Amino acid sequence: MMHMHKLLYSALCCLLFSFVLGQEVVQGQLDRHPQPSSSHSHPSHFRPSKLFVFGDSYADTGNTNKSQFSWKYPYGITFPGKPSGRFSSGRVLTDFVAKFIGVRSPIPYRRWKYGIPLLSLRYGMNFAYGGTGVFDSVFAGPNMTTQIDSFEFLFKDNVFIARDLESSVSLVTVAGNDYNTFIVRNGSAQGWQSLITAVVNQITIDLRRIHGLGVKRVAVTAIEPFGRLPFFQLATASFRQCNETLNSLMRFHNLLLHQAVAKLNKETKDSPFVILDLYASFMSALNNQGSIKFVNPLKHFCIGISREYVCGTEDESGAKKYTICEDPESAFFFDIAHPTQNGWRAVYSALQATLRQLLY
Numbered sequence: 001m002m003h004m005h006k007l008l009y010s011a012l013c014c015l016l017f018s019f020v021l022g023q024e025v026v027q028g029q030l031d032r033h034p035q036p037s038s039s040h041s042h043p044s045h046f047r048p049s050k051l052f053v054f055g056d057s058y059a060d061t062g063n064t065n066k067s068q069f070s071w072k073y074p075y076g077i078t079f080p081g082k083p084s085g086r087f088s089s090g091r092v093l094t095d096f097v098a099k100f101i102g103v104r105s106p107i108p109y110r111r112w113k114y115g116i117p118l119l120s121l122r123y124g125m126n127f128a129y130g131g132t133g134v135f136d137s138v139f140a141g142p143n144m145t146t147q148i149d150s151f152e153f154l155f156k157d158n159v160f161i162a163r164d165l166e167s168s169v170s171l172v173t174v175a176g177n178d179y180n181t182f183i184v185r186n187g188s189a190q191g192w193q194s195l196i197t198a199v200v201n202q203i204t205i206d207l208r209r210i211h212g213l214g215v216k217r218v219a220v221t222a223i224e225p226f227g228r229l230p231f232f233q234l235a236t237a238s239f240r241q242c243n244e245t246l247n248s249l250m251r252f253h254n255l256l257l258h259q260a261v262a263k264l265n266k267e268t269k270d271s272p273f274v275i276l277d278l279y280a281s282f283m284s285a286l287n288n289q290g291s292i293k294f295v296n297p298l299k300h301f302c303i304g305i306s307r308e309y310v311c312g313t314e315d316e317s318g319a320k321k322y323t324i325c326e327d328p329e330s331a332f333f334f335d336i337a338h339p340t341q342n343g344w345r346a347v348y349s350a351l352q353a354t355l356r357q358l359l360y
Contacts, residue, residue: 055173057130090341165214
């Protein structure tokens with residue numbers, strides 16, 4: 001992980017000098033941003049009983065193996081008071097979405113493999129795995145296709161039945177690690193447009209497949225503003241003026257995603273797909289536009305003592321190679337890429353209007 005952090009730092013610096021993408025072209029496309037389809041109505045209230053989750057560390061509640069930093073102090077310091085596999089001080093997006101639709105946060109798939117009572121499956125299942133992407137990433141773990149394969153296997157094996165899926169919602173959080181992987185492996189922005197197109201095309205296939213298995217509503221996240229994440233700020237402290245360049249790439253991803261989801265909704269009779277705009281909700285929280293305020297939104301709670309270390313790192317003697325602030329919930333970011341529980345609460349607050357679309 002420390003080696004990965006060095007690679008990411010070097011590659012991000014290279015990115016600033018090699019990126020060539022016409023800002024006017026992207027902005028012009030954004031100005032023609034498609035609006036969500038309103039051709040279908042939802043006359044009856046929908047009451048989900050299960051939540052099925054796919055994706056990465058923004059949704060993972062304990063699927064990674066226990067060598068990951070999410071299983072080390074100070075992760076989980078707010079909730080449940082100890083590391084639980086969540087990449088945060090406490091609850092993550094999955095927990096807030098589950099609360100919104102009225103179910104408990106579903107158990108991680110990892111626990112199913114170790115044997116648990118069937119009663120524990122009553123709220124669905126979480127297949128999200130920190131570090132993974134739409135495609136294989138530099139982090140080991142099941143990509144989206146493999147996660148959906150696991151879900152389909154449980155359905156075919158009658159662990160879940162059609163009735164379960166008819167009253168279910170799915171949360172999908174992906175793509176950040178696909179772009180991280182490209183940066184690490186290439187150190188350049190050349191090929192980004194074709195990469196973004198490939199990623200969104202695969203997301204479209206994945207969304208159609210999840211709904212095709214019988215899931216009633218599917219929420220997928222738009223990608224967050226990379227240029228405001230602490231790992232990017234840390235790696236390019238002297239080049240803050242270039243952050244907007246990276247953000248424009250993420251807006252291009254979101255533009256294509258909106259177009260793809262609008263097309264998917266036109267293909268179905270009940271417009272089952274909803275986009276949770278992490279870009280806008282992160283920006284709202286980081287600009288202190290919501291009810292939850294942060295003194296220094298870009299300062300993260302847990303930071304390595306140097307660029308060679310990340311949150312949770314210890315040396316051979318057990319000495320901590322990171323420092324933490326006094327109050328984790330005073331910060332939006334917990335570590336170099338993930339919000340605190342309070343950060344996610346601020347994001348959730350900004351997303352509630354969109355989340356209501358899942359219930360109709």
